[in-house]
Amino acid sequence: MTMNEERIRRSLRAELDTVYPNEGLRERLDARLRGRRRTRPTNLVLALATAAVLVTVAALAVSIKPHATEQTPAADPYATVPTPPDVKIIKPSPSLPHRVAALSGTWEGLWDERLPSRLTVERIGSSSAQVIYAYGVSGVIQAPGWRRLPAQVSPSGTISWDNSSQGANSSGRCSPGATRCHMHWTFSISTNLASIEGRRVVSTDVGNYINLVTMHRAGAGTSAPASLRGWIVGLLAIVGAAILVGAGVLIGRRGSRGDRGASVT
Amino acid sequence: MLTRGRHNERLTADEAIDALYRTRDSDAFRLAYLMSGDRAVAEEIVQEAFVRIWQSWERIRDADAYPYLRATIINLARSVLRRKALEIRHAVRRREDVVNEDVTDRLDTVRAVASLPPRQRACIALRFYEDLSESQTAEILGITVGGVKSQTAKALRRLAVILGGENHDDE
Numbered sequence: 001m002t003m004n005e006e007r008i009r010r011s012l013r014a015e016l017d018t019v020y021p022n023e024g025l026r027e028r029l030d031a032r033l034r035g036r037r038r039t040r041p042t043n044l045v046l047a048l049a050t051a052a053v054l055v056t057v058a059a060l061a062v063s064i065k066p067h068a069t070e071q072t073p074a075a076d077p078y079a080t081v082p083t084p085p086d087v088k089i090i091k092p093s094p095s096l097p098h099r100v101a102a103l104s105g106t107w108e109g110l111w112d113e114r115l116p117s118r119l120t121v122e123r124i125g126s127s128s129a130q131v132i133y134a135y136g137v138s139g140v141i142q143a144p145g146w147r148r149l150p151a152q153v154s155p156s157g158t159i160s161w162d163n164s165s166q167g168a169n170s171s172g173r174c175s176p177g178a179t180r181c182h183m184h185w186t187f188s189i190s191t192n193l194a195s196i197e198g199r200r201v202v203s204t205d206v207g208n209y210i211n212l213v214t215m216h217r218a219g220a221g222t223s224a225p226a227s228l229r230g231w232i233v234g235l236l237a238i239v240g241a242a243i244l245v246g247a248g249v250l251i252g253r254r255g256s257r258g259d260r261g262a263s264v265t
Numbered sequence: 266m267l268t269r270g271r272h273n274e275r276l277t278a279d280e281a282i283d284a285l286y287r288t289r290d291s292d293a294f295r296l297a298y299l300m301s302g303d304r305a306v307a308e309e310i311v312q313e314a315f316v317r318i319w320q321s322w323e324r325i326r327d328a329d330a331y332p333y334l335r336a337t338i339i340n341l342a343r344s345v346l347r348r349k350a351l352e353i354r355h356a357v358r359r360r361e362d363v364v365n366e367d368v369t370d371r372l373d374t375v376r377a378v379a380s381l382p383p384r385q386r387a388c389i390a391l392r393f394y395e396d397l398s399e400s401q402t403a404e405i406l407g408i409t410v411g412g413v414k415s416q417t418a419k420a421l422r423r424l425a426v427i428l429g430g431e432n433h434d435d436e
Contacts, residue, residue: 008424009393011374012299016394019375021294021308026286029312033282033319 048247052240059236078108078116078218080136082144087132090123099157100124102193109198109215114138119187119198119215121159122148129153131161133185157189178204187215278322282315285330293334299390300342302379310341335395336405339387346383377427378420384408385420392417 092101106120116136123130134146151161163183182203187196198213276284293314297307314337318330325333378389384406391402392413399413406413 005393005421008374008389008421009396012378012389012394015373015375016295016299019295019298021290021311022304025294025308025311026290028308029282029286029315032312032316033279036316036320 048243052243052247055236055240055243059233059240077110078118078136080138080144081108081116081118081134082136082146083118083134084132084146084148087120088122089120092124096124096126097155097157099189099193100126100153100155102189103129103153103157103159103187103196106218107187107196107215108218109196109213110138111135111198111200111211111213115141117213117215118218119196124153124159126155127153129159131159158186160184160186178206180205278319281322281330282319285318285334286315289331289334292331293338296335296390296394297338297342299375299378299394300339300383300386301345302376306345310338310345313341314338335391339391339405343383343387346386373428374424377424380427381420381423385416385423388413388417389420389424 087106089105092104094101101124104121104124106118108116108118110116115138118132118134120132120134121129122132129151130148131151132146132148134144135141136144149161151159153159162185163181184201184203185198186201187198189196194216196215198215200211200213202209202211290311293311294307297310297314298304301307301310314334317337318325318334321333378386381389387406388402391397391405392399397405399410399417403410403413408416
């Protein structure tokens with residue numbers, strides 16, 4: 001060794017004693033601190049923690065809702081709707097317009113939010129169809145029933161029929177006192193093909209009225225299925241966990257004494 | 266401990282940084298300069314180290330802040346050197362040429378230290394400029410005392426060769 005430790009020590013001190021930081025260093029440091037004050041990590045951690053709590057609450061809300069409905073002994077609203085024993089749904093031709101073909105199958109809904117009914121489109125073509133229209137019990141209608149009917153089809157995805165195809169005794173289902181009764185049913189498929197909007201127009205010699213229904217595919221329900229809810233809960237849980245981990249990492253970085261491995265840019 | 270003298274109250278982060286900068290700015294800068302061998306990089310390191318102390322002040326407020334500042338500077342400098350941030354060096358070297366080239370020309374030992382590998386550089390800076398013990402140096406660098414001894418010995422051999430005018434590579 002040609003130079004001892006003491007010589008190195010003295011040389012370093014002597015040389016570095018002539019070195020000073022530039023005058024502008026303090027100003028640049030102050031400027032950086034001013035910028036950091038606007039986004040203090042403490043505030044960021046609080047924001048992340050708040051976000052994590054909100055996501056957790058949302059996940060709980062989504063998961064609890066179906067559980068609550070399961071606890072309510074709500075009977076199947078379509079239990080009173082009769083099902084014919086010989087229902088046979090024929091697959092529509094591939095040449096049919098998409099919106100027309102989508103009408104095929106079984107749909108369920110509540111007329112005016114009360115009367116349960118089911119529409120089964122057994123066979124459908126470009127201009128005609130065969131449907132089974134069934135209804136259950138609600139209010140003044142205490143006798144369920146069903147009919148297999150011919151119907152008209154429009155290319156826009158609408159299916160319709162009237163009571164002229166139901167035989168002669170349909171007038172009794174209209175208003176009390178009416179001697180003339182004409183009923184026309186129309187069902188149009190929605191834009192996303194997930195539901196059909198139905199309307200029944202009743203024209204009598206004592207007055208006219210309209211009933212409305214939104215039908216969904218049988219078994220689909222109107223709320224998110226359990227599997228979808230599971231995905232939503234899982235996704236929210238992952239997001240919440242990611243936020244919590246992010247907050248933890250941030251806190252950890254603040255707490256790492258000496259800031260090993262940090263970068264200067 | 267950084268406190269307001271008369272009332273012995275704890276300082277806020279801003280007050281602590283102000284006090285620390287006023288008393289230790291040159292020490293911090295010289296250590297960063299010894300580690301980086303570059304004025305502009307040293308200034309960046311010092312700024313970043315002060316910012317990190319400011320951010321962590323809630324946690325370290327009862328401690329003597331300079332050891333924390335020293336450890337932060339060493340680790341930041343080692344990080345910079347490890348990354349071999351050439352773009353930063355090129356950019357700041359131009360400024361350095363303008364700033365203080367008459368001074369740096371005289372810093373033979375400092376320039377010799379700047380040619381050492383990062384860990385050897387840190388050992389020399391902490392042992393012979395900061396006058397820390399081998400165990401204190403080992404703690405800051407996260408290595409064993411034996412590692413400090415070994416790295417210091419290598420560094421001293423190499424400095425002897427460089428400052429003696431020879432060309433030798435024992436790495």
